[in-house]
Amino acid sequence: MSAHPLFFAAASGGILSSLWDSVLSLMTQFDIEVPLLLAQMLCFSIVAVLLWRYAFKPVLANMEERQRQIDSGLKYAEATKAELAHTQQESAAVLKQAQLEGSRLIDEARRTAKEFLDQQQKDAAARAGDMIAKAQQAIDSEHKKMLEQARHEVVRLVVQTTEQVLAKELSAEDRARYNAAASREINAG
Amino acid sequence: MPASRPTQILARHLCQLSLVEGRVSADRVAAVLAYLRQHPPRQPVTVLKHYRRLIARQLARHEARVEHAGAIDAAILDAISTTLSRQYRRPITAAAQPNPALIAGLRIRVGDDLYDTSIAGRLAALTTLA
Numbered sequence: 001m002s003a004h005p006l007f008f009a010a011a012s013g014g015i016l017s018s019l020w021d022s023v024l025s026l027m028t029q030f031d032i033e034v035p036l037l038l039a040q041m042l043c044f045s046i047v048a049v050l051l052w053r054y055a056f057k058p059v060l061a062n063m064e065e066r067q068r069q070i071d072s073g074l075k076y077a078e079a080t081k082a083e084l085a086h087t088q089q090e091s092a093a094v095l096k097q098a099q100l101e102g103s104r105l106i107d108e109a110r111r112t113a114k115e116f117l118d119q120q121q122k123d124a125a126a127r128a129g130d131m132i133a134k135a136q137q138a139i140d141s142e143h144k145k146m147l148e149q150a151r152h153e154v155v156r157l158v159v160q161t162t163e164q165v166l167a168k169e170l171s172a173e174d175r176a177r178y179n180a181a182a183s184r185e186i187n188a189g
Numbered sequence: 190m191p192a193s194r195p196t197q198i199l200a201r202h203l204c205q206l207s208l209v210e211g212r213v214s215a216d217r218v219a220a221v222l223a224y225l226r227q228h229p230p231r232q233p234v235t236v237l238k239h240y241r242r243l244i245a246r247q248l249a250r251h252e253a254r255v256e257h258a259g260a261i262d263a264a265i266l267d268a269i270s271t272t273l274s275r276q277y278r279r280p281i282t283a284a285a286q287p288n289p290a291l292i293a294g295l296r297i298r299v300g301d302d303l304y305d306t307s308i309a310g311r312l313a314a315l316t317t318l319a
Contacts, residue, residue, distance in 0.1 A: 152316075155315065155316055156316060159312045159313075159315060159316050162312060163292060163308075163309065163312055166292050166293070166308055167289075167292050170259075170292065170293055172259060172260060174259075174293065175258055175259020175260065175292075175293040176259050176260040176261070176262075178259065178293040178294055178308070179257055179258075179259055179260070179261050179265065179293065179294060179295060180265060182294045182295045182306035182307070183261075183265040183268055183269060183295060185306055186269060186272060186295065186297065186304055186306060187268050187269070187271075187272045
């Protein structure tokens with residue numbers, strides 16, 4: 001069975017009236033005056049508005065600015081950190097490349113020095129060989145020349161001695177016989 | 190001073206007149222000299238010098254100068270003369286000339302040709318070869 005709306009309206013009107021009575025009773029018990037309460041509420045509102053407008057709002061703006069600066073600083077620090085890491089990586093790569101290049105240059109310098117040393121040794125050996133060959137050739141030539149001079153001198157001495165001996169020892173008969181033989185040689189032709 | 194060309198031609202002509210059968214004749218030479226004395230040329234000294242040189246060359250062509258050390262008899266000279274005349278196909282007379290420096294043997298000069306069979310010559314050749 002359903003209740004009639006008028007019944008509920010009457011019931012709620014009764015509740016509201018009793019609630020209003022309770023409130024009036026409380027206000028009477030606590031000695032609250034409505035105009036005074038309204039004036040205090042108005043003053044509180046005005047103070048709250050003023051505080052909000054001229055105190056809280058700048059402070060909040062300042063705090064937001066600080067927060068924004070802090071965020072920006074943190075972002076900048078993060079970027080700097082990342083850049084530093086990147087730079088460190090690049091530095092490490094450059095250092096490694098420099099080490100490799102340095103090692104390559106050192107190896108190349110060593111190889112060039114070794115080749116130069118080998119070439120110098122070869123040249124020195126060739127020059128020494130050439131000098132030895134020339135010296136040997138000069139010695140041989142000098143030796144040959146000396147032998148030739150000695151032979152000439154020996155022959156000269158032998159011929160001179162022979163001439164002296166023959167001039168002294170040949171008799172007139174020997175000369176005449178030699179002359180006859182020379183004549184026969186010429187006549188024979 | 191060298192003889193001029195006419196002087197050389199005159200001296201050569203006089204030399205040709207002095208030859209008999211290709212050999213120098215003493216009579217012809219005497220006649221040429223007598224002619225020059227009677228008819229002197231323009232440059233007599235130059236002509237006579239050139240004439241003398243030509244006559245000496247002609248004499249040398251027919252003379253073999255035989256230098257020798259030690260005795261050499263006439264038979265050897267005759268044999269040399271005969272051999273050289275046959276070889277050069279002209280009469281050549283051998284003239285002996287002593288030269289003790291040869292030690293022994295002969296050195297014969299005919300014109301510009303030289304035949305050396307002397308000991309000194311052979312020793313000199315040995316020295317040269319050494």
